[in-house]
Structures are given as C-alpha cells and as structure tokens.
Amino acid sequence: MKKNLLALFLLFTFVFQSSALAQTATKEKSSARNASETITAAQLKDYLYFVASDEMEGRDTPSRGLDITAKFIGMMLSRWGFKPAGDDGTFFQKIALSSDMVDEAQASVEIGGQKFAVGEDFFRLAGNGMASAPMVFAKDGWFVKSKNIDALAGVDAKGKILVVSGNMSRGSLTPFPAGITPKDLEGKKGVDWADPLTYAREKGAAGIILVASPQVQQNWESLKRFLGRGGMYPDKLREDTEKPLPTMLVSQKVSEAIFKGEAMDASSASAFEIKKSLSMNAASKSKTVYTQNVVALWEGSDSQLKSEMVAIGAHYDHVGTNPNAKTEDKIWNGADDDGSGTVAVLSIAEALSKSAKKPKRSILFVWHAGEEKGLWGSEYFNKFPTVPIKNVVAQLNIDMIGRSRKPNDANPKNANLSGEQEVYVIGSEMMSSKLGEITKLVNDSFLKLNYNYKYDDPKDTNRFFFRSDHYNYAINGIPIVFWFDGVHEDYHQPGDEPQKIDYNKMQSIARTIFLTMWELADLKERPTVDKQLPSELTQR
Ligand SMILES: [Zn+2]
Numbered sequence: 001m002k003k004n005l006l007a008l009f010l011l012f013t014f015v016f017q018s019s020a021l022a023q024t025a026t027k028e029k030s031s032a033r034n035a036s037e038t039i040t041a042a043q044l045k046d047y048l049y050f051v052a053s054d055e056m057e058g059r060d061t062p063s064r065g066l067d068i069t070a071k072f073i074g075m076m077l078s079r080w081g082f083k084p085a086g087d088d089g090t091f092f093q094k095i096a097l098s099s100d101m102v103d104e105a106q107a108s109v110e111i112g113g114q115k116f117a118v119g120e121d122f123f124r125l126a127g128n129g130m131a132s133a134p135m136v137f138a139k140d141g142w143f144v145k146s147k148n149i150d151a152l153a154g155v156d157a158k159g160k161i162l163v164v165s166g167n168m169s170r171g172s173l174t175p176f177p178a179g180i181t182p183k184d185l186e187g188k189k190g191v192d193w194a195d196p197l198t199y200a201r202e203k204g205a206a207g208i209i210l211v212a213s214p215q216v217q218q219n220w221e222s223l224k225r226f227l228g229r230g231g232m233y234p235d236k237l238r239e240d241t242e243k244p245l246p247t248m249l250v251s252q253k254v255s256e257a258i259f260k261g262e263a264m265d266a267s268s269a270s271a272f273e274i275k276k277s278l279s280m281n282a283a284s285k286s287k288t289v290y291t292q293n294v295v296a297l298w299e300g301s302d303s304q305l306k307s308e309m310v311a312i313g314a315h316y317d318h319v320g321t322n323p324n325a326k327t328e329d330k331i332w333n334g335a336d337d338d339g340s341g342t343v344a345v346l347s348i349a350e351a352l353s354k355s356a357k358k359p360k361r362s363i364l365f366v367w368h369a370g371e372e373k374g375l376w377g378s379e380y381f382n383k384f385p386t387v388p389i390k391n392v393v394a395q396l397n398i399d400m401i402g403r404s405r406k407p408n409d410a411n412p413k414n415a416n417l418s419g420e421q422e423v424y425v426i427g428s429e430m431m432s433s434k435l436g437e438i439t440k441l442v443n444d445s446f447l448k449l450n451y452n453y454k455y456d457d458p459k460d461t462n463r464f465f466f467r468s469d470h471y472n473y474a475i476n477g478i479p480i481v482f483w484f485d486g487v488h489e490d491y492h493q494p495g496d497e498p499q500k501i502d503y504n505k506m507q508s509i510a511r512t513i514f515l516t517m518w519e520l521a522d523l524k525e526r527p528t529v530d531k532q533l534p535s536e537l538t539q540r
Helices: 019-027 029-036 041-051 064-079 196-202 214-218 220-227 252-259 335-353 376-383 433-444 470-474 503-522
Strands: 092-102 108-111 122-126 130-137 161-164 207-211 231-234 247-250 272-281 284-298 309-315 362-368 392-398 422-426 450-452 480-484
Touching: 029 335, 029 503, 041 064, 041 335, 041 503, 064 284, 064 335, 064 362, 092 376, 108 252, 122 220, 130 207, 161 196, 161 272, 196 207, 207 252, 207 272, 214 220, 231 376, 247 252, 252 272, 284 335, 284 376, 309 335, 309 376, 309 503, 335 362, 335 392, 335 503, 362 376, 362 503, 376 470, 392 470, 392 503, 433 450, 433 503, 470 480, 480 503
Parallel strands: 130 161, 161 207, 207 247, 309 362, 309 392, 392 480, 422 450
Antiparallel strands: 092 231, 092 284, 108 272, 122 247, 130 272, 284 362, 422 480
C-alpha cells in the first residue's frame, strides 16, 4: 500500500441467480477445494520469514533485496512448472529506471552577473538544460477553476521564468494554496486544476524558480542530504509532454536578489513582471538502472477459454531502509506491506501447480515492483503488457492481509485494523456486478470470513482505491477486487515484521482468494463490465 501523498504529485445490487453457480461449486468442490487446503499458515510463515527478513533490506525499488526476492519467486515458479511470461522467455519484465543526479560542475543560477552556488544558494529539483529569460512573479503558481484561483492572471508567462513563492507545508517543496482541500482537486488535472509545475508547462514557461519558504530555509542543511540523491523514474512511463521544466529551489538570498529594486515583492497579491532576467542551467548526469515485475502463466485446461486469464497479483517491493532513522531498527521489513500479499500469491501459485485438476481459463501471476514509488510496476505492466492484456477477465489484488486487531487492543492507531476473521474488500462491485456476486458467494459458501465493505466507496476519504496496483488494471478496463487488512501501528514503520503476522488469518484469506480465482476461471462467460468506474475513481 502506497502512502497517500495526495494532491501534489499528485466506492448493491445483488441478484441471486446462483443455482448454476452453486452446482459448479459443488461439482468442482473436491478438486478446487482440496487444492486450496494445501495452502497453510506454516507455509506462508516460512516464505514470509524469508521475503521480509532483514537481509532483504526492506525491498526498495530498485535494490539488491528486491532483486533477490524476484529471483526467489522465479526459482519457485520454475520448480513448479509455470510458464515464464515476462521478457524473452523469462519470468522477469525488465523496467528501465533513469536516475538523474545534479551535475554540480554545470548547474548554475545567475542574476545580472551575480552567480549563486549550487547546494548553498540553490538546488536543482527537476528538468534538464538551460533557460535564460525575463522573470515573472507567479505567486503560489496554482490554478483551481472551481475556486477562481489563477496565479498567472494578468501576466504572459510564455517563454518566461516563473518565480513561485508560497506556503510549503505537508513536507512538500511545492507551495499549496490556502483554503484548498483535496475535494477541490477532484476534476481533471491540467483542465480543472493544475499544480505550479503543470501550470507553468501549460503556459509555455521556460523554467521555474521555487523560493524556499522560511520553514524550508530553516531545514536547508538537511535538504542538502535529501536532494543530493536525485530522482529516479521509469522513463517509458513519462510522456515527452510531461517532461518537467528546468526547476530550481532557491534560498532567501537568491530571492532578495530577484526582488531587489523591483516595485513589488513576493508579498504581492497579484502576479507581475520582474524587470530582471535570470539564467539557469538545470544540468544533470543521468544513468539507467533496472528493476523488474515477475510474471508467470498457468495455462488453462479448456482449449477455447485458456486464451483468457484471471490475473492475481501483489507488490513485492517495500520502502527500504533509512540509515538516518532515529529508531534503532533501520530496516523497514514490509512483512504485512506487502510481504503478506507476495507470499499469499506465491502459495496460491504453489497450490495451483500441485492440484490434480486445472481451471479452464489460464491464471496470470504478476508480482509488481515499485508500488511504493507510485504504482510503477502495475502501470508499466498495463501500458507495456507481456501478455494480451485485454484477455484478462479480472484482476485480484492482495496488498496487506497479514495483520489483525486483537479484541482488547486500545491503540487508536489500530482502530481501523480488521479483526481476526475479517478483511476489507474493495472494488469488487464497482465495474462488474458478476464479479461482485462471485466474490461474495465464494466467501459465503466457504469460510465465511467477515468481508467488510466499508472502504468500497468512491468517496472514501482514505482514497484506498487509488493506493495499490489494482488501480492501473481498473483504469485499463479490467474489473478488480482488492483485499486489504487496514492501516495499523506498524504501517510504513520499521516494526512491520514477520513475527507480528496473523498466519491463520492469511491462510483463510489466501484459500478464499484461491477459490474465487478458480470460480472466475471456470465461468462460462467472462464477468461483464456493466458499470462505469465512478468518475471519482478515474483520476488519481
Ligand atoms: Zn506500503
């Protein structure tokens, strides 16, 4: 589960027509159910103690720990007779990541002959190349149509360098306008609203200067360490039109030089043209590193239906380590998030491979990388699929199913953690009534877990629908189901460790998902997409 980094970078109709279904369930009961029962708590525990061990160093994307986890999954899949479905007959779909570090020898900011020092006076935040142009003061740089906010009203930004200044709260280096709530940003980005970087690009600006707020200025030294590392992004996921403009964060010292002798300063209530020009070079050195999704196929038994697939997935990455953490434990193990999904999917694969019978449709397994970075692996897989993705009839996503709230737990951080035989189910009815029906029916006719639909709501303020890999399948037109245990005291903390997992709960959920997968794979007709994804859910 990805953290809700909200705006900046910024969920019953139940028709009981199930006699046919119930029959299938009874007829096939022995083989599918027998296979599901080979998934055990002990097995899940063995796998998770490996995947979430300290040696995996928190499975950051990219990292050696993540690569070792991928190799481990690939080795098991090979042993169990799966068909590799990644690149070139392998289990791996390679994803190239471009990392760009500032080129300190070349990066520059200069105003009227006065040169400033990289690291001391400014940081390169984004973009490449040079810009030299007159400046325009652009207030906080925002556009929000519903609130009549237009930071560039009255000025021509084309070809200019925009000087953006405002309240940099929420740990962001982009100012955020006062009085704006996430609700105001529900429309289409770039049309109904735009953050300063998007708006500047749309208006044809040449570059952006972000003036450090007093708060940011105070933390300049610690920013040095953080900003020195540079960013990293899957190059193929970025359109040319989305390439960022040269963007610099500048100190108060540079700000003073910008506004010196001008009629107005950064306190101005409206945008204005600054008489001076500024030259900058957002020089960077880039290098390419690689990570991977792990992709495998279990071929179906029906000569016709086997061209279609039921997809099942989890993200196998987490957030890595933090050598500067104030805690003694520097490793974010990610046992629940999403080691639990990773090994649940692995145990489902193992059970399938050892079953006496095969489901009719094929089963596609994808372990996604880079989920914690912004759902990279699932976006990449949906945009550059290694299988005919339109033949995927449904995607079942497992992200965090290992923790349970004990009845006497008074910790407010665990208030919304699901109970021992409970799990949140999200999205099952949002696109396909049939998928929703089957998801519910399988559970009702089997282990009868407490399926909690509380977050299955387009208006969910936690925005859980947007925060895991199923999202990229859903917007690609594939109906999804998402199983999730809820946030807890160790969510994105070094304490998310394998000894705190409820393995019996995991066993119950994994067995139920296994049977759901099988039921879907044996349906006569693929689940019809009979509902539009609610508009609140089509834009992240
Ligand atoms: Zn997470």
